[in-house]
Amino acid sequence: MTKSQANTSSSAPPKVDGLDFGFNVPLDRAELSSAKWEYEISRKGDPTLLCFGTAEMDYRAAPPICAALERVAKAGHFGYPYKRVSYYEAIIGYFNRHFSWSIQKDWIASNVGIYPSMQPIIDELTSPGDEIIYQPPVHHIFPEVITAAGRTAVANPLVKRGTRYEMDFEDLAAKTTARTKILLLCSPHNPVGRVWTREELERLNAFCLERGVIVVADEVYCSLVFEGVEFTPFAGLSQSASLNSITLVSASKSFNVTGLKHSLFVAENPDLRDAYMRGLKRNNLYFGGCIFGQAATEAAFRDCDDWSLAAVRYIQGNFEYLRSFIEKHLPLVTVTTPEATYFAWLDFGRLGLSVDELRSFFEDEAHVVVTLGEPLGAGGKGHARFNLGTTRSLVEEGLHRIAQAYERRTAS
Ligand SMILES: Cc1ncc(COP(=O)(O)O)c(C=O)c1O
Incomplete structure (x- = not known):
């Protein structure tokens, strides 16, 4: 059984009222050098730029993570790490506690990231020319990892109904052939913020079992699910789903440790x-790992439930602010309602700008960086992904700048 029989009692939610993790406090960037901020400022040569692009948060990591990293640094020995029982207990405990998903130690392996894990999976489970399905608009690495391995990337675009996206099962059936071997599932979905319901996942599972398609579920955003929304790990659906799938997950996005390079x-x-x-061995990646990433992962999954819940609440607050701001000041822009992640997925299509014009609108006119939707594939055109994982005051400032640029554009 994959679903826990014994311990379905999620422990009581942590108490976070009154705890202050400093999400409102801007980071001191003097010693920082990040792709999200310092790279963009240097790329544009614009020190006034505000950056809402790269998928990470502008928050200090949770205190137990910082303490775990300090302990490793203090010990002063940085050799090849060994995973103690406590590491496995932290991971197994987390997925059981939050999602009633029972996993076993032997099922868990690690790597330096989610995407580096996709490549050996594709290499070993498919042959050149085989087809792999992905569901755009989605992070551009999905099709890139497929084509880099010499496989055919087949898009099964999501469909938008109102402000919510759904999977297109008719299109999926039409696109699946005898050469279709894997479906790369993004769950929760970046950028559209969907948390797939149990019913949707069960339908997907039934389809994939019938057509002999293995599901590789990228669940990296599973700990950034909004309050009141239920996340179901694909493999936690049923034993048939568990046996026909691989789950890729990490603490990196949800606990803001993307630079520590450790994934599961x-x-x-x-x-x-x-x-x-076999795939890891072929790439000489089966031995070693990042000692800091391992320590952070253990602390994140064992000791950071309160930080995580507080972060989700703060981000939900940022989203509510953004939604009402856009409704009031940018009426031509449509906001998708996210159920997870720290992204707001915004449709600027009614401004009628090309991708270059839209980039210039944000970067040169508003002096903000966002992730443009067009490179994320079908359905991304005219869209922008705004990263809400920052202080409320930066969200306010960024939106004011965008509103000013919008007024100039729509007035002319
Ligand atoms: C859906 C998704 N999966 C994986 C990643 C990257 O994970 P990693 O850095 O572990 O390869 C990203 C990064 O943005 C992402 O959006």
């Missing part, structure tokens, strides 16, 4: 695990 691979099916290990 989870599969109940020993054939899928063996294939993955």
Whole structure:
């Protein structure tokens, strides 16, 4: 059984009222050098730029993570790490506590990231020319990782109904052939913020089982699910789903440790695990790992529930601010309602700008960086992804700048 029988009692939610993790406090950037901020400022040569692009948060990591990293640094020895029992207990405990998903130690392997894990999976489980399905608009690496491996990337675009996206099962059936071997699922979905319901995932599972398609579920945003929304790990649906899938997950996005390079691979099916290990060996990636990333992952999954809930609440507050601001000041722009992640997915299509014009609108006129939707594939045109994982005051300032640029554009 993959779903916990014994311990479905999620422990009581942590008490976060009154706890202050400093989400409102801007980081002191003097010693920082990040792709999200310092790279963009240097790329544009614009020190006034505000950056809402790269997928990470502008928050200090949770105190238990910082303490775990300090302990490693203080010990002063940075050799190849070994995973103690406590590491596995932290991971197993987290998924059981939050999602009633029971996993076993033997199902877990690690790597330096989610995307580096996709490549050995694709190499070992498919042959050149085989087809792999992905669901755009989605992070551009999904199709890139497929085509870089010499496989055919087949888009099964999401469909937008009102302000919510859904999977297109008719299109999926039409696109699936005898050469379709894997479906790369993004759950929760970046950038559209969907948390797939159990019913949607069950339908997907039934389809993939019938057509012999393995599901590789990228669940990296599973700990950034908004309050009141239920996340179901794909493999936690049923034993058939568990045996026909691989889960890729990490603490990196949800606990803001993207630079620590540690991710998890989870599969109940020993054939899928063996294939993955073969792929890692071929790339000489099966030994070693990042000692800091390992320590941070253990602390994140064991000791940071309160920080995580507080971060989600803060980000939900940022989203509510953004939604009402846009309704009031940018009426031509449509806001998708997210159920997870720190992204607001915004449709600027009615401004009628090309991708270059839209980039210039944000970067040269508003002096803000966002992630443009067009490179995220079908359905991304005219859209922008605004990262809400920052202080409320920066969200306010960024939106005011965008509103001023919008007024200039719409007045002319
Ligand atoms: C859906 C998704 N998966 C994975 C990643 C990257 O994960 P990693 O840095 O572990 O490869 C990203 C980064 O933005 C992402 O959006």
